[in-house]
Amino acid sequence: MNMSLTIALLGILDLTPMTGYDLKKSIAASVSHFWSADQSQIYRTLAVLVADGLAEVEVIPQEGRPDRHEHHITPAGRRALDEWLRSPLQPEKPHDAFLMRLFFVGTLGVPATRAVLRARRSQATVMLAGLQSVVEQEQARREPDDRSPDDLGRRLRHATLRNGILHAQAELAWLTETKEALE
């Protein structure tokens, strides 16, 4: 069984039942910093979930636009999600195109190498700013009425953002170190 999009969809449907279209937006809004998904792939995977009995469709007729196919997680789906969450996670094989580029760019000389590093710095800077602004928005959204409990889910969602921030900062620190090593 698929260990990736399947799980992302089950995890989101476990929070709120929704349509493929909603899932696309939800992924873009809340997990885009560590996952992405193509729309057609979402629909295909959703069909597999239903075929496997991990989700059920509730068709909600609408006027003027296509019916909503609202997907709900089933008990079997919830079990499959739990099982995956508790299963060992084998470390993924890295595929980092940037490091590959850096590894081979030496033959083009120092100026080309510096250009590669500069491009990386600007990307990492944009990435960091993006993550920080998401964190700030979350905090701002929370301050007006801090009645809601600071529950585990909230903290973990925040932790995934912090992960991205620390890695972006590590990347910037590494870029500084590497730039100095080239002088």
Added chain:
Amino acid sequence: MNMSLTIALLGILDLTPMTGYDLKKSIAASVSHFWSADQSQIYRTLAVLVADGLAEVEVIPQEGRPDRHEHHITPAGRRALDEWLRSPLQPEKPHDAFLMRLFFVGTLGVPATRAVLRARRSQATVMLAGLQSVVEQEQARREPDDRSPDDLGRRLRHATLRNGILHAQAELAWLTETKEALE
């Protein structure tokens, strides 16, 4: 055109002509910290390189074992490599199964969450130790006779290892921070 294994193979063949078998070993030995490749995929990609005129095969007969199909990069291959090295590198879409797991594991409670973080810590620790030992081996191999110039290629290969080390350290720091945030 393929922006990944193709380039890895061209990059390595540009350093030294070799066979598919050698490439598999070379990748495992020198770029495994940021790239991995399946043997059959290497042979397939190699065939594409030859079909596209980016590499040429020199057959070297051997006794008792299959002939060596030694692949050499062609001028067109060198140009394709240069072009890729200078082309803009669009940021890759992240697919981080661990962060997805953390994002959804909250529904299983705090103990299950701690277990996920502990597993991550041990993986990151192993990863860090592995990278550091590679760096130490490189330095040890160098000390006996430090006649060889500390050229750009060497420094960049070292930089790719440093990148992995800084990210592994960032991951460990993040794990500590996250563990504290759960208390």
Added chain:
DNA sequence: ATCCCGTATAGGTGTGATCCTATATGAACA
């Protein structure tokens, strides 16, 4: 005597993912 390892090549099959495209309609915009 047997089995596995190293050398060397390569096909079969399935999966996950991306890019592009098609369909349908109301509402807002220019």
Added chain:
DNA sequence: TGTTCATATAGGATCACACCTATACGGGAT
């Protein structure tokens, strides 16, 4: 009046990759 946007679903083609298997033979270990 025409275009684009938002809603909503979904197929086609292609790609990159992983996992498994097959072939061939010499050498060393059990």
